[in-house]
Amino acid sequence: MRVKKQKRHRKIVRFYTACYGFRPPFKVLCDGTFVHHLLVNRITPADDALSNVLGSPVKLFTTSCVLAELKNLGRSVSESLDAAQQLLTARCNHENRKRADACILELISENNPEHFFVATQEYDLRKKSLEMPxxxxxxxxxNALLLEPPSAIQRAFVKTSEEERSHMNEKEYEMLKKKMKSTLTNEEQNGAFNEGLVDQNLQVQAMTKTRTARKGIDIKDKVQFKRKKAKGPNPLSCLKKKNRENRNSVQVKEKNDENDSVRSRGRKRKRSRGHRKSGESEG
Structure with missing residues (x-):
């Protein structure tokens, strides 16, 4: 269950950061009932517990009106008064002290400019604060801290604000009108100059055409690419295959002829005639 609760809290925090511009460290505005509940149930330290819920570092705030209300309650709430005095005080600028819930509602009015998270145990204050965007x-x-999901009023406010951003305001529409008028006047002023340039260009093109016609050169407006023609088969691949047996027999004949020619070309042995002469002399 803890994992599901953390995912739900992260989703809610992501909604407020994306749609309303909340940024860490988040500011948490605590009233007396919330501080008292934390002390009774021993949820301490409070900043660590709230940072675990929101997934980011936290700064805890209260108001002087909340502190004055805790003082009026007496000794029974003295510990919660000491704990509240350790928190940062948000300026409410109330000379005459008001009730804590009225003071907090004034601080978060006008779309909560200070981006406060309101921490309270009062049901009426929770309900009224959720009605504000x-x-x-x-x-x-x-012992558990919970983050309320955004109300239907807050989601509808986000949708309407997105639609307004997509459309133009009156100021933007007037600016666009002025720009259109200025562009039209500039085009009218430059119209005569542009017409003269067009006439000159037409004359130059006519002169170039006459010159090229005299020379017999044909000018083509578009580049014509050569089309690839279908090529025929490779002529070497169309040759008939030679028989290997005839080829081998021809090679064998050539080798035999070479051997015969080598034998015929061998040196002849010369016989010496000195032996005969020696025999005749002995006889």
Whole structure:
């Protein structure tokens, strides 16, 4: 269940960061009921617990009106008063102290410009803050901290704002009109000059055509590429195959003829006649 809860919280935080511009470290505006609940259920340290819920570092805030309300409650809430005094104080600029919920609603009015996460245990404050666009709500349930999903009002506000961005405003429409008028006046001023240039270009083209016609050169407007013709088969591949037996027999004959010629060309042995002469002299 913890994994599912973390995924759900990440999805909600991603919605507020993408659609309303929330950026870490996130600011959490705590009232007295939330601080008291954290101390009673021993959810400490509070900044670590809230950073685990939102998945990013956190800064905890409260208001002077919340502190004044805790003081009026007496000694029973003295520990929660000491814990609230350690938090950062957001400026509410109320000379006459108001109720804590009214003070917080004024701070988050006008689409929550300071990007506060409202942490409270009061049901009415949670409901009213969810009706305002761009106000995420955190509450505690025993030992667990939960992040409220965005309401239908907040999602509808996002859709309408996206549609307005896609269309032009009145100022943008007027700017576009002025640009169109300026371009049209420039085109009219340059129209005469452009007509003169066109006439000159036509004359130059006529002169070049006459010169090329005299020389007999044909000018073509478009480049004509040579079409590839179908080639015939390779003539070497069409030759008949030679028989290997005749080839071998011819090679054998050539070798025999060569051997015979080598034998016939051998040196003749010369006989010496000195033996005969020696025999005749002895006789």
């Amino acid at each position: 761009g106000v995420p709500v955190i509450y505690a349930l025993r």
